[in-house]
Amino acid sequence: MERQGCIRCSLLFVGGMIVELIKLINALPGAAAQGLIWGIMAIGVYITYRILDVADLTVDGSIATGGAVAAVMITSGWNVGVSLLAAFLAGVLAGLATGLFHTRMGIPAILSGILTQLGLYSINLRILGNKANMAISVNNFHLIVSSRNARQMSLENPILILVIFVAVLIGGMYWFFGTEYGCSLRATGANPNMARAQGINTETGKVVGLMLSNGIVSLSGALLAQYQGFADVGMGRGAIVIGLAAVIIGEVVFGKLFHNFALKLMTVAVGAILYYLVIQVVLWLGLNTNDLKLLTALVVGVFLAIPHWRSRLVSSARRKGGQHA
Amino acid sequence: MLKINHIAKTFNPGTISEKVALTDVDIHLDEGEFVTVIGGNGAGKSTMLNAISGVFQVDCGTIEIGGQDVTNLPEYKRAAFVSRVFQDPRLGTASTMNIEENMALAMRRGQKRGLRWGISAAERKMYREQLHMLDLGLEDRLGSKVGLLSGGQRQALTLLMATIRTPKLLLLDEHTAALDPKTAANVLTLTQKLIEEQHLTALMVTHNMKDAIAIGNRLIMMNAGRIVVDVSGEQKKALTRDQLMKLFEKASGEELANDRMLLS
Numbered sequence: 065m066e067r068q069g070c071i072r073c074s075l076l077f078v079g080g081m082i083v084e085l086i087k088l089i090n091a092l093p094g095a096a097a098q099g100l101i102w103g104i105m106a107i108g109v110y111i112t113y114r115i116l117d118v119a120d121l122t123v124d125g126s127i128a129t130g131g132a133v134a135a136v137m138i139t140s141g142w143n144v145g146v147s148l149l150a151a152f153l154a155g156v157l158a159g160l161a162t163g164l165f166h167t168r169m170g171i172p173a174i175l176s177g178i179l180t181q182l183g184l185y186s187i188n189l190r191i192l193g194n195k196a197n198m199a200i201s202v203n204n205f206h207l208i209v210s211s212r213n214a215r216q217m218s219l220e221n222p223i224l225i226l227v228i229f230v231a232v233l234i235g236g237m238y239w240f241f242g243t244e245y246g247c248s249l250r251a252t253g254a255n256p257n258m259a260r261a262q263g264i265n266t267e268t269g270k271v272v273g274l275m276l277s278n279g280i281v282s283l284s285g286a287l288l289a290q291y292q293g294f295a296d297v298g299m300g301r302g303a304i305v306i307g308l309a310a311v312i313i314g315e316v317v318f319g320k321l322f323h324n325f326a327l328k329l330m331t332v333a334v335g336a337i338l339y340y341l342v343i344q345v346v347l348w349l350g351l352n353t354n355d356l357k358l359l360t361a362l363v364v365g366v367f368l369a370i371p372h373w374r375s376r377l378v379s380s381a382r383r384k385g386g387q388h389a
Numbered sequence: 390m391l392k393i394n395h396i397a398k399t400f401n402p403g404t405i406s407e408k409v410a411l412t413d414v415d416i417h418l419d420e421g422e423f424v425t426v427i428g429g430n431g432a433g434k435s436t437m438l439n440a441i442s443g444v445f446q447v448d449c450g451t452i453e454i455g456g457q458d459v460t461n462l463p464e465y466k467r468a469a470f471v472s473r474v475f476q477d478p479r480l481g482t483a484s485t486m487n488i489e490e491n492m493a494l495a496m497r498r499g500q501k502r503g504l505r506w507g508i509s510a511a512e513r514k515m516y517r518e519q520l521h522m523l524d525l526g527l528e529d530r531l532g533s534k535v536g537l538l539s540g541g542q543r544q545a546l547t548l549l550m551a552t553i554r555t556p557k558l559l560l561l562d563e564h565t566a567a568l569d570p571k572t573a574a575n576v577l578t579l580t581q582k583l584i585e586e587q588h589l590t591a592l593m594v595t596h597n598m599k600d601a602i603a604i605g606n607r608l609i610m611m612n613a614g615r616i617v618v619d620v621s622g623e624q625k626k627a628l629t630r631d632q633l634m635k636l637f638e639k640a641s642g643e644e645l646a647n648d649r650m651l652l653s
Contacts, residue, residue, distance in 0.1 A: 244493075244502040247486075251494050254483035261442070261481070262550075263468035263498045 088348045092341065093214040093223060099340035100226035101209075101288045102306055103333030106314075107233060108280030109307030110332050115241070116253040116273040118166075121177030123307060125184030126158040126278040127300040130285025132191040135198045135295035144208045148286050155282020156275045158184060163271030173270075188297045197296040200289065207290040222291060229287070230333050233280070238326040240276075249273050281307075302357050305364050310336035312367040390590040391418040391558055396440055396450030397614075410436040411447070412614035418558075418592070418607075422621075423584055425601040426594045428611035434594040437611070438560045441592075443467040455557045469499030472551035474544065474564040481547030484536030488527060488546065491535055492516045495550035519549055523579070541572035545579055552583045559584065559591040566596055577604070602628050612641045 105127060112120040130151035137147035158180055165176035192198050202210040209222035240246045251259040252269040259266050281303070289295035314328075314335030322328055343356060351359070398411040411433050418424060426434050440447050441454075443464035451460045454470040472495075475481050482491050493508040493516075513531065520528040523545050527538075535543060544564060551559060561580065565573035581604060584591050595601050601608055608625055610618035610633070617640035620628055 240504075242507050243504045244497060244507050245504060247490060247494060247507040248497075248502050250486060250490075251483050254485045255480070257475075257480055258483055259494075260464045261468055261473050262494045263465050263500075264494075264502070265463075265465045 084348070088345065090215065091344050091348065094211055095340040095344040096337055097209070097211065097214050097222040097226060097291060098288075099337030100223065100230055100333065101284055101291055102310060102340065103230055103336035104226075104233060104287065105281050105284035105303065106307045106310030106332045106336045107230075107237065107329055108277045108284065109304065110311050110329065111237075111273055111277040111280070113308065113311060114253075115250055116270055116277075118173045118253075118270060118274070119177070120159075120162060120274060120277060121174060121304050122158055122162045122180045122184075122274070122278055123177075123281045124300040124303045125181035125188065126155045126282045127285035127288070127303045128188045128295070128297055129154050129158055129184055129191070130282030131289035131295035131299050132188045132198070132285075132297070133282070134286030135200045135289050136191055136193070138200050138205050138207070138290070139198065144206060144290075148208070148283060151286035152279045152283045155285075156279040158282065159275035159278030160271065162278070163274040166274075167267040167271055185297065192295065192297060196298070197294050199294045201293055202290075209287055209291045210293065211291050226287070230330075234326050234329045234333075237329055241325060302360065305357075305360055306336070306339065309339050309360060309364045309367070312364065313338050316367060316370065390420045390422070390455055391416075391441070391592075392451075392453040393417070393437075393441070394451045394453075396447040396452065398436060398440060398445065398447050410614055411440065414440075414450075414611075414615060416609065416616055416619070418590055420590055421588050422607050423589070423591045423605035424593070424607040424609060425605045426592055426609050426611065427596070427598060427601045432611040433614040434611050435562055436614075438473075438562050438592060438594060441467075441558070442471050442473055442560060470557040471560060472498065472554075472556035472558075473560045474547050474551050474562070476563040476566050478540040478543040478547065478567060481550070482535045482543055485534060487532050487534050488520070488538075489513060489516055489531040491546065492519075492550055492553060495553050498554050498556075500554075519553065520546075523549065539572075541568050541576060544568060544572075544576050548576065548579055548583060552587060552589065555587050555589070557590065559589050561591065561593040563594050563596060598630060598633070602630065602633065608633075610637055610640075612637070617641045 105123070109120075109123060112118045133151040133154045134147045137150055138144060142150075161183070162173075162176045162180040165171045165179055166173050169176075171179070189196070200207065202212055209225055210220075211222070213220045214222055241250060248259065248262075248264040249269050249272065251262065251264055252266045252273070256266045259269070285295075285300065288299065311332050312335070314331035314333075317335065317338065318327075318331040322331055343360075346359065347353065347356075393414055393416050395413055395415045396411060397413055398409075400406075400408045400410055414433070414437055426437070428434050439445060441452060443459070443462060443466075447460065451458055453459065454467070457470070459467050459470065473481070483494070486494075489508055493512060496512060516531060517528045520531075525542050525545060527542065527546065535546065538546065544567075548564070564580070565576050568576060577600065580593070583589070591605075593605065602625075606625060607621035608618070608628065609616050609620075618633070618636045620633075620636070
């Protein structure tokens with residue numbers, strides 16, 4: 065009798081495990097779709113953080129702007145494509161504001177971004193009609209992506225649509241940063257003194273880069289609002305950190321492997337997916353959603369510290385080597 | 390080719406860190422003149438070059454290049470006329486971009502940058518030929534990041550980039566000072582070759598008095614923000630170190646004994 069009870073007990077335990085695992089597996093497509101949306105956002109962040117070497121905090125505001133513009137336009141009957149374009153342009157304007165604060169008014173880039181971000185909070189509330197959020201249900205409107213279809217094997221599956229989005233975006237970026245003008249933007253970030261000596265207007269370059277970056281971030285906000293079924297004025301809180309997380313995770317995991325620009329952008333998108341998969345696993349392990357921001361901040365902090373720690377390790381190893389010799 | 394009319398510059402005026410960098414610089418360069426510039430630390434040599442290239446606006450006076458008044462043009466616009474090589478080899482090139490991309494950037498100095506592809510096949514062929522001339526094996530490394538090159542290689546590449554589109558004026562700011570003696574000599578030979586071949590107008594700041602006397606067809610010495618010695622033609626050819634010191638003493642009224650720059 066005792067043994068039987070034990071077997072029953074372990075069967076129950078295994079059964080419970082399987083149920084839990086299925087829960088996790090069920091959550092993975094959603095994580096992948098969210099990861100892809102944030103991957104688009106992270107590609108925007110990559111333009112400023114890696115290519116232009118500017119830390120731009122505008123994105124926390126501009127992602128919500130994109131969501132708000134898309135939600136309002138779609139609910140008032142506009143076509144999804146037009147709404148996405150409008151969201152992109154709204155982000156471009158946000159980037160322009162930050163760019164002008166920085167280059168024409170001489171405000172440090174980080175502060176310029178914070179100013180725009182703060183201002184955007186009011187603007188976003190205005191766009192949403194002085195409400196903090198707005199629903200766009202897939203039942204009532206034709207949306208391009210929706211979390212409802214995340215586990216469907218159909219052409220409406222958001223993962224498929226988002227992969228196409230990411231691929232087109234990477235293709236466009238590869239083309240743009242390969243052109244004469246794109247090269248001048250890369251030079252602006254790589255060595256501004258040299259860029260000016262070669263006749264490149266680095267100020268304008270930074271503004272254009274910030275505009276493009278925030279346009280892309282805002283576009284991702286428009287997709288995110290559709291995916292989750294609502295736009296929220298606070299949906300961008302901490303977005304920059306998630307974007308950085310994606311960039312850095314991509315670099316740490318694939319950095320040694322890829323040197324081609326398009327592949328590097330791909331690793332950014334993959335980095336965002338990895339981030340959301342990890343988050344999903346952590347939630348599955350029982351962590352509270354409220355603790356996520358703290359976890360993200362810690363993880364990104366550690367990843368940002370890795371290059372610093374690595375160089376200190378190398379130099380201290382050299383010092384020791386020198387003593388022995 | 391270059392007309393500097395009585396320019397002056399004071400940094401941080403009215404503060405405790407106020408520094409008078411240029412008191413009154415006035416010099417005209419004819420086409421094809423290759424001028425070496427010497428002077429002690431803080432004499433205003435680099436400041437003069439930076440004033441010409443537009444790193445800052447001067448307080449007074451005007452600067453003309455090739456007949457055009459550039460006094461109010463920003464740095465990036467003056468790049469259409471002026472090309473530069475800096476002392477620090479890392480400053481003249483973008484380390485995270487590869488050799489051909491750097492050259493393509495230099496190729497478009499002063500040109501409109503549009504949405505055409507950044508490098509054409511024909512250009513690539515030309516870059517390879519030009520790099521071959523340097524004899525540093527760089528022609529087979531067009532795709533290498535410039536950050537991987539040695540200081541001497543980078544400086545040679547920067548020189549090539551500075552002359553790939555013939556500038557009206559070439560500014561060299563102690564561009565061999567950070568290199569080891571052998572590499573410095575090679576880069577200097579390359580400098581002379583490029584300047585002679587293209588008949589360039591150039592200003593070269595150097596700490597090496599021997600080089601300053603041996604190279605170029607005109608020599609100026611600066612002190613306390615102005616030009617105190619200006620020697621050219623036959624007089625420059627026959628110039629010796631002792632003569633130069635006497636000229637300097639006469640012009641500045643100072644003893645040279647404590648001036649380290651002349652000990653080289």
